Amino acid sequence: MxxxxxxxxxxxxxxxxxxxxxxxxxxxxxxxxxxxxxxxxxxxxxxxxxxxxxxxxxxxxxxxxxxxxxxxxxxxxxxxxxxxxxxxxxxxxxxxxxxxxxxxxxxxxxxxxxxxxxxxxxxxxxxxxxxxxxxxxxxxxxxxxxxxxxxxxxxxxxxxxxxxxxxxxxxxxxxxxxxxxxxxxxxxxxxxxxxxxxxxxxxxxxxxxxxxGVAELLAAASRDHVELTTGHRTEATTVLANAGATVTVTGPDTVVVEGLAGERVSALLTGADIPFTEMRRHRASLEEAYMDLTRGALEFVPGAGGSDR
Known part of the structure; x- marks a missing residue:
């Protein structure tokens, strides 16, 4: 067998x-x-x-x-x-x-x-x-x-x-x-x-x-995620968040934008006269995908203030 x-x-x-x-x-x-x-x-x-x-x-x-x-x-x-x-x-x-x-x-x-x-x-x-x-x-x-x-x-x-x-x-x-x-x-x-x-x-x-499958999970976690490099991070974050995106800061000049296609991100930043030097599709790591899946399944949550279970 x-x-x-x-x-x-x-x-x-x-x-x-x-x-x-x-x-x-x-x-x-x-x-x-x-x-x-x-x-x-x-x-x-x-x-x-x-x-x-x-x-x-x-x-x-x-x-x-x-x-x-x-x-x-x-x-x-x-x-x-x-x-x-x-x-x-x-x-x-x-x-x-x-x-x-x-x-x-x-x-x-x-x-x-x-x-x-x-x-x-x-x-x-x-x-x-x-x-x-x-x-x-x-x-x-x-x-x-x-x-x-x-x-x-x-x-x-x-x-x-x-x-x-x-x-x-x-x-x-x-x-x-x-x-x-x-x-x-x-x-x-x-x-x-x-x-x-x-x-x-x-x-x-x-x-x-x-x-x-690992490949399927990573593809799903990476969907509609755009990684952006800009020296005007605060202004870019404000414009994109106002358009309905979820923006996560990942470095001094980099953010990950979720919920907007790359073309839309580019149009919004160009329209607001905010320069950027690089934009690419973000490939989620397995750790990111895992954290998203298990967010509500933690047995012990740091800083929760309760007693041990």
Missing amino acids: EPTIEVRELSKRYRTTVAVDELSFTVRAGEVTGFVGPNGAGKSTTMRLILGLDAPDAGQALVSGRPYWTLRTPLTQVGAALDASAVHPARRARDHLLWMAHSNGLGKRRVAEVLDLVGLASAGRRRAGAFSLGMQQRLGIAAALLGDPPVLMFDEPVNGLDPDGIVWIRGLMRSLAAEGRAILISSHLMSELEGTADHLIVVGRGRLIADT
Whole structure:
């Protein structure tokens, strides 16, 4: 069966807190799917439900059409790295992978292969407690890849990685997807997902906000946005705002104009005798698009004046 992750009307409550609320989405083969949302949105809980680490109150999660608990050798079906620190500090990296390999009928050669793949070949006999966070991340990724699975899940995999490590993991995820694997990545770094993800699942307060391609989301967020460079920013802002535009200051001489076509912006400024040196269509970043989508879904709002929830 084609590698997929299917979440169907999944719900989970912890006492009075609804962590996941009738959530449905599909992670498809050959794609890197970013899983994003504010703190408390339910991302980690959803991943735990997919892996059977928590039991849902309603709905189901399937890996390639089957519940995780029915998989006889799960490491060969789905690899996951949810917590980089989830390894005994006294255990050597190689031994940590060896017991996992043995539990799923995998040989020693594969342990050496994944250690080399993640750049830990020379650190295999070091104890995990001496690893930096970045090295722990690499060890977790090695464990996820151990069974060469067609489905992969990673929760904040770039935490602790240096810039070279981030470039490496971006290339790794793209190459794994190109092999036809289904990949789900939870992250708070929109800039990294923009260069890695094909698709986005956006959640807030346990519910689905958006299920969309990255290219489509960026195109929608960029529509009718014009970036303008002018030495008369205040006068330009006044004229454009009076014409119904939303104007956002982005630099000493630059503004982004929303709600007016470029031709209209040019005509208004020319008619008001306001000079400008450059005007171009503004391409929204993934972070901008994400902030627009999740504005009303924040669990904790700075300066709100209320107590913690």
